[in-house]
Amino acid sequence: MFNKRKLNSYSLIELILAVALFAIFAFGATGVIVQGIEANRLASEQSVATNYANEGIEAARSIRNQAFSNLTNTAGTGITQSAGLWAFNGANNVFDSRFTRIISISSVNRDGSGNIVASGGTTDTKTKKVTSTVTWNAGPLRNNSVALSEYFTNWSAAIPQTAKGGVLVYGDGGVATDSVLYKIFDANASTWSAPQSVADIDGATTNRSLRATKLYASATRNEKILLTRHSNNTNQYIYGQVFNGTTWSNVQLLSSWANNTFLDVQNFDGTYLANGDFLTMYSDNSTTPKFRVWNGSVWGSQISSQNVGGVPNYIITRTRPGTNEIMAVTFDQSSDTNSEYFNGGTYISGNWVLSSEHATQAPVNTKRIVDFEWSSGSSTKGLMTYSNNANDRSIRYKVFTANGSGGGTWGTVSNGANEGSAGTRLGVLRTITRPSSNEFLACSQNTVPQIICYRRDIAQTLTNPINQIIASVADAGIQKSFDIGYEQPGGTYAISVYSDNSITPRIKKYNPSNNTFDATTTDMTNLNGTLKTARIISQPTTNNIMILLADSNMRTYSQVWDGTNHALFSTANAWGFNTHGINGSAVVNYYYDFAWDNF
Numbered sequence: 001m002f003n004k005r006k007l008n009s010y011s012l013i014e015l016i017l018a019v020a021l022f023a024i025f026a027f028g029a030t031g032v033i034v035q036g037i038e039a040n041r042l043a044s045e046q047s048v049a050t051n052y053a054n055e056g057i058e059a060a061r062s063i064r065n066q067a068f069s070n071l072t073n074t075a076g077t078g079i080t081q082s083a084g085l086w087a088f089n090g091a092n093n094v095f096d097s098r099f100t101r102i103i104s105i106s107s108v109n110r111d112g113s114g115n116i117v118a119s120g121g122t123t124d125t126k127t128k129k130v131t132s133t134v135t136w137n138a139g140p141l142r143n144n145s146v147a148l149s150e151y152f153t154n155w156s157a158a159i160p161q162t163a164k165g166g167v168l169v170y171g172d173g174g175v176a177t178d179s180v181l182y183k184i185f186d187a188n189a190s191t192w193s194a195p196q197s198v199a200d201i202d203g204a205t206t207n208r209s210l211r212a213t214k215l216y217a218s219a220t221r222n223e224k225i226l227l228t229r230h231s232n233n234t235n236q237y238i239y240g241q242v243f244n245g246t247t248w249s250n251v252q253l254l255s256s257w258a259n260n261t262f263l264d265v266q267n268f269d270g271t272y273l274a275n276g277d278f279l280t281m282y283s284d285n286s287t288t289p290k291f292r293v294w295n296g297s298v299w300g301s302q303i304s305s306q307n308v309g310g311v312p313n314y315i316i317t318r319t320r321p322g323t324n325e326i327m328a329v330t331f332d333q334s335s336d337t338n339s340e341y342f343n344g345g346t347y348i349s350g351n352w353v354l355s356s357e358h359a360t361q362a363p364v365n366t367k368r369i370v371d372f373e374w375s376s377g378s379s380t381k382g383l384m385t386y387s388n389n390a391n392d393r394s395i396r397y398k399v400f401t402a403n404g405s406g407g408g409t410w411g412t413v414s415n416g417a418n419e420g421s422a423g424t425r426l427g428v429l430r431t432i433t434r435p436s437s438n439e440f441l442a443c444s445q446n447t448v449p450q451i452i453c454y455r456r457d458i459a460q461t462l463t464n465p466i467n468q469i470i471a472s473v474a475d476a477g478i479q480k481s482f483d484i485g486y487e488q489p490g491g492t493y494a495i496s497v498y499s500d501n502s503i504t505p506r507i508k509k510y511n512p513s514n515n516t517f518d519a520t521t522t523d524m525t526n527l528n529g530t531l532k533t534a535r536i537i538s539q540p541t542t543n544n545i546m547i548l549l550a551d552s553n554m555r556t557y558s559q560v561w562d563g564t565n566h567a568l569f570s571t572a573n574a575w576g577f578n579t580h581g582i583n584g585s586a587v588v589n590y591y592y593d594f595a596w597d598n599f
Helices: 004-066
Strands: 074-077 079-082 085-088 093-095 099-110 122-139 142-153 166-171 180-186 209-217 224-231 235-243 248-258 268-272 278-282 290-294 312-319 326-332 337-342 352-354 370-374 381-386 396-402 408-410 428-433 439-445 451-457 469-471 482-486 494-498 506-511 531-538 545-551 556-562 592-596
Touching: 004 079, 004 085, 004 093, 004 099, 004 122, 004 142, 166 209, 209 268, 209 592, 224 268, 224 278, 235 290, 248 278, 248 290, 268 312, 278 312, 312 370, 326 370, 326 381, 370 428, 381 428, 381 439, 428 482, 439 482, 451 494, 469 494, 494 531, 494 545, 531 592, 545 592
Parallel strands: 482 531
Antiparallel strands: 074 099, 079 085, 093 099, 099 122, 122 142, 166 180, 166 592, 209 224, 224 235, 235 248, 268 278, 278 290, 312 326, 326 337, 337 352, 370 381, 381 396, 396 408, 428 439, 439 451, 451 469, 482 494, 494 506, 531 545, 545 556
8 A cells, every 4th residue: 555644754855855955056056146246346346446546656647747856755645636737635535435545655765786675775866656555445344455556767857958959940141142051959069060051942043031930850760841931022932841960952842922921921830740751731822721741752742721711821730649630720811710630641632621710800910829739638639729809808719629530629719818908909829738738828929018828728727827927018019029838848847938128038937836937037148139039949858948039130049948957058058048140031030940859
């Protein structure tokens, strides 16, 4: 007989065993799942913490780039950002109420062989150890942390300030001859070479006087490009030629036209691209600028860009950092401001895109009332300064944002403060970017005449520097009787060199850390006549700055700014004050330029 009781007993036992086995597997699986979730959470938190730690290191690098002296020893500090610049601030930074970041800075010791040691040895005054530590609560009884360290050096002090020289080009034939001379600046020997002639632009004539010149240095080969504009009082000519470190050659007539007006403008410019090519854009007295490309061997054919609606008096070309894309801004005889953008492709007209016209008015069409510079802190951002009113008393600002694929868009116009009374008019503009930041200095020489500077960033935040009126009485005229530039690549200071309508050139330093210009001047050596024009060229690899000057007697001078000691070189050699040409073309002309060796 079948025993039902026995069957039921077995069934109950089997059920209990089944439940027990299920529980074991279920709890095991749950544990695995929980552990997986926990591991994913910890990995995510670790990633977030690492990003915060990386940001701390990069911020410290930016602060070091501003000035190595900013890296003072500390057991813990936070960081903050203002006007596009990082700075140390507070005890720490807290994110999402969970992550805490502390930046510590310490000295570095080295043994006799130069190796870093934990103790003993000699302190390396040009190196600091920066550690960015992020901690967070990973559980009720557990804290986690991520620490990243890097050694930062004072590279500006490590680079020999006399490592590279350059070339000076200047006109010395007045308005009667086409004499264009050059000198080699030998930085290591601290000498200027004897003057020599560049290539003759036209062997059949000698009466094409130099009215404007610009010089450019290649970063990929031992080469410089010279662009010059000449006049024989009937026709105007624009030429290009190449210097290979030894000789000048490859003279190219870029354009010519029968006209004797607007002799004192700068209606050409050029720029090196990331691929090593040099592109020059210039006027041929039509409403469509032309361009040619030098590829290191030959000049390409002339190509039209886009019709800007007026004959350009001023052309500014700037390559977007690290690309072949170019922003070209024009200011024409109708007082119009236009821009067109080259997408970095093949050299054809269709690869230039004309933007909507920015302005149709300005106080005068003979002054350089426009400028453009790319930000050195964000390679996709650039700032244009310009005028859009015949009675303008304030600078207008626009930011261009590149899209990274050959195009971009302009933001809306932002207005600066009025300069002076209702009778004041905006004049010559100059805009520069601060190294490793999204900050610009924009200066104007208005009709008072005054020279006034402003600080602006790519977020369109405008601040007035302390002592922002550089010169309360400046030189009058259409020329730009001032210039301004940053020490490169550190950006510790900028300097403004300017005329106060006297024979003494003046300098004022700008300190970006406290947004202040010097209250008092640094006076240079007296000139033979009143200072009329100035041009300063920052050396790319050190903090030195070449200062070029020309006076009312059309003499050309030079002196170098010492970017290590933030003062003028006072020596009697090539770094000090030197006189070069004695017979330029006109007080309003830029018949001189200099380019540092960049290769």
